[in-house]
Amino acid sequence: MLGKHGYYHYTMAALKSLTSMLYSTITKMIENNELPTQRMRRVRSFVLRAGRMTAGQERAWRELWPRFGIEFAGKPLDLDQAFGRRAPRLLEIGFGTGEALLTYAQRFPDYDCIGVEVHRPGVGHFMLRAHEAQLGNVRVLCHDAVEVLTSALPQNSLDAVHLFFPDPWHKKRHHKRRLLQAPFVDLLAGVVKTDGIVRLATDWEQYAEQMLEVMSAHAAFANLASTALESASGFSVRPDHRPMTRFERRGHRLGHNVWDLAFKRK
Helix, strand or coil: CCCHHHHHHHHHHHHHHHHHHHHHHHHHHHHCCCCCCCCCCCCCCCCCCCCCCCHHHHHHHHHCHHHHECCCCCCCCCHHHHHCCCCCEEEEECCCCCHHHHHHHHHCCCCEEEEECCCHHHHHHHHHHHHHCCCCCEEEECCCHHHHHHHHCCCCCEEEEEEECCCCCCCHHHHHHCCCCHHHHHHHHHHEEEEEEEEEEECCHHHHHHHHHHHHHCCCEEECCCCHHHHHHCCECCCCCCCCCHHHHHHHHCCCCCEEEEEEEC
8 A cells, every 4th residue: 555655656657657648649749740720719809799779770670681781601792682783892891880881872872882890789770870861772791890801702892991990909908909900901902902992090099000001011002192291191181971970070179180091902
């Protein structure tokens, strides 16, 4: 029968033997490239908030989603079928309550306008307004924009992309969550046609600088800043079709700046 010290030495010897066996096995697997791969969880650029929908927004989901909504199926969409025609197409990513998307769709009826938003109350609000405006040139997806760009939109299918006021994730430890980063621009390069336009806007200066740096570094895009003042900064003036939101107007009253950028697909 093993004593206290004998049991300890026996246990340590067994652990040493097991560790040696595991090390030998893993070493061989590495040498033979046989280690199993595990898909890493992607860091998302958004947090789903459990916001309550109004009665009108809930009604919009019941009654208007069949008209305006596109279900994400993980495969390329037939946009001609979705809109019932072939036309130039705009995508707005993270449209919020849809103020800018609605304005663009009204001003440019010859464009098919696609909105992507993850927050259901905002999607419901937009569908109500699109119905009131009797718009036939808008469709929406309530899904992660990265997955939409990766698998739902055909290559070279967009004439314009808008990304207005994405979450700046201002704390340094959260910068990895920012949407506008090099891998995301790679996705944009795949779906935007030659000479297509990507427009960005933010009210967070450090994020604006990051946007400018990332877009300028990508070989597929050219900065459209053209005037002497624009060229010096790299930023563009706000286009007329981008409405100044209530949040933005309040920011201007408080002295906050907004930075717009415009890039063309080469």
